[in-house]
Amino acid sequence: MKDFFLSQKPRIGISACLLGQKVRHDGGHKRDLFVTEILSRFVEWVPVCPEVEAGMGVPRETVRLVGNPSHPRMVADRSGKDWSREMEAYSRKRLEKLSSMNLSGYILKKNSPSCGMERVKVYGKGGAPKLKGRGLFARSLMTALPLLPVEEEGRLNDLALRENFIARVFAYHRWQNLLSGARSPRPLIKFHKNKHY
Template sequence: MDPQTPARIPIGISDCLTGSPVRFNAGHKHSSLCTEQLGQWFELVPFCPEIAAGLGTPRQPVRLVGEPSAPRAVGTRDASMEITEQLLAYGETVAATHPHLCGFILMQKSPSCGMERVKVYQDNGQPAPQTGSGLFAKALMQANPLLPVEEEGRLHDPVLRENFIMRVMVMAAWKQLGEDGLTRVRLIEFHSRHKYLLLAHDPDAYRRLGRLLANLRDCDLQRLAEDYFADLILSLKRKASRRSHSNVLEHIVGHFKRALAGHEKSEMQSLIEQYRLGMVPLVVPVTLLKHHLLNHPDAYLDSQAYLQPYPAELSLRNAI
């Protein structure tokens, strides 16, 4: 790789989604969304927990059996073939040995990789009323509860896809902060860059985290930073609404109150209102704001992750 080319952000992924023939029938579940769209911008790191558990291809399918809260992973034809402990252990291992991952994309409905809504069967062979999680996915998420995780099927929802990628980018920025060296100044700068993004997703967390960082003089910086980021990344998981985005857009426009002419202010307000009413996507008012920022530079706004939270080429704000 060219030393001037920045490394792509690593995201874990169920290997079958990359096109690898690792499923029980020696097939795959190739996702062009993942490999062709996201793969251009992120390093997809594949994992197959069933292969890691020692199963080959083709193989006897596995399903979840027992209590939905703590099911076992057993063969569909031969229940004596059980890989429960292997899947759980592999989830913990991946979490421990791949701390560089900034997100994970899982295969839905899989007894190993499904994030939620996975069928669990009773001992009589009938599906239980409650569903569960794939055992690898469950162990991975329990071992690293802050890691942004989504299922490939859910990523076809534009709002969920945008939210997932946004959290991946924030996770990557936080890991970079750790590599650069945590200091009080860098923590404040990180929070400042993400304030409007946080305000769009969780106004209460915006105020709460602001108070948390109000006095860093006599604190245990490492512990406070860990508490801060846990609150931040979980708060960002909340879906932003058109109303909350509009509120942030209004805040940003306030920075231009002396710079914009009357007709420019009217145009900006009109676009924000159109966005709030669902007439145009978020990219429309944000693009105009970025145009005004070019004409009227503002160092604080220029640093805001909200205005460019991920590569523009992903077009994630064109459909929300």
């Protein structure tokens, strides 16, 4: 059987602004050099901007997380519009599609009330915000696909975390390819013997 792993690049979901797409609230982007100049050669991207795809537009009012850090709401800064329901409904639908795309990893934009993986600001009644939130889309993603290797672009500047993420992505990609082939002991033994990611 043809070695699928050698013929396909891992498919990785990514916050679209990290690829240089102008989807931020101010019409700008957050192009990440490691992602675009290096990682792009080895993977296929699936760019996603939850706020644009949920219908918030560009440019748009900024939003923040408010309330209980475990289940915060997403609220617009000036108008006070609560986007939580729209974002959660959008995330459910989008993740149905993403679940069928055989993603091998996901890179999220840090600090975002939609995409942030951890330590996103959550505002309460006065006082300093707590760095205990997770973006609403990121939360849905990590709940729907719990085995998927996920990282933030900021943490990928740490060489140990970067290496760990890449190893997880390529190991997961090989595992997905193993599961897509014939179920027999030989491919499983080969998978465990192969030290290359």
